[in-house]
Amino acid sequence: MPEPFTVLAEPARRRILDLLLERPRLVGEISRELGITQPGTSKHLRVLREAGFVHVRADAQRRWYELRPAPLADIDAWLTPYRRLWNDHLDLLERHLDTMDSEGSEESG
Amino acid sequence: MPEPFTVLAEPARRRILDLLLERPRLVGEISRELGITQPGTSKHLRVLREAGFVHVRADAQRRWYELRPAPLADIDAWLTPYRRLWNDHLDLLERHLDTMDSEGSEESG
DNA sequence: AGCGCATATGCGCGCCTTGGTATATTAAAG
């Protein structure tokens, strides 16, 4: 089970997610949109599925692939502690840190 | 110039970012923390630097590596259209979308 | 039952990346 970031490292897979953001799609449709072979598409979809990015719904021999939020939400969560870097790069924080310099606040997790 | 996601696909590089989130660090320190060789560390740092994740400040023969927000903010931005998938998976939203206006009010440049 | 469509899987190749070791570079110190 590859990690979310590894999965997203592939441009083709990100493009698939983009397509699925609009609506669920069939393999053939995705394949045509991306301009890659059907087996190639299936393999990318497999990776996405095994990592929980997409979910398949069977309809006869068709496979409807649809987006799944969990792994993306994971990445969103991973970003959380970093977000302050660009959300608030206020000097306020700097002086705040200075004030609590000698304070022992254990906050980790 | 590799893409952000490719850079983050490496666990070691994510660990480096975690370390740099606390404070700027020297190569040797990072190397010791990660338990990998110094050249290996330098190579990861190079990738991170070329992708804009980190910035180097020279101090004699020392190199202080510090975090840079841009690429992470890019990823954050990339996530934006997907965020509705888990922020509001309410049916409410569907009808609400038309009149929706709820956004935090902050200035960022 | 046989055919054709939609999709998945297996195999082999080539590339890119990683990790390690050895070495180059720059700066401080004696």
Added chain:
DNA sequence: CTTTAATATACCAAGGCGCGCATATGCGCT
């Protein structure tokens, strides 16, 4: 100027990944 510390680069071997091609599977249609 030589030595030592800190870091970067070169080189090499190994592994993982994506790609294309061939093939297997499942299902509907006639």
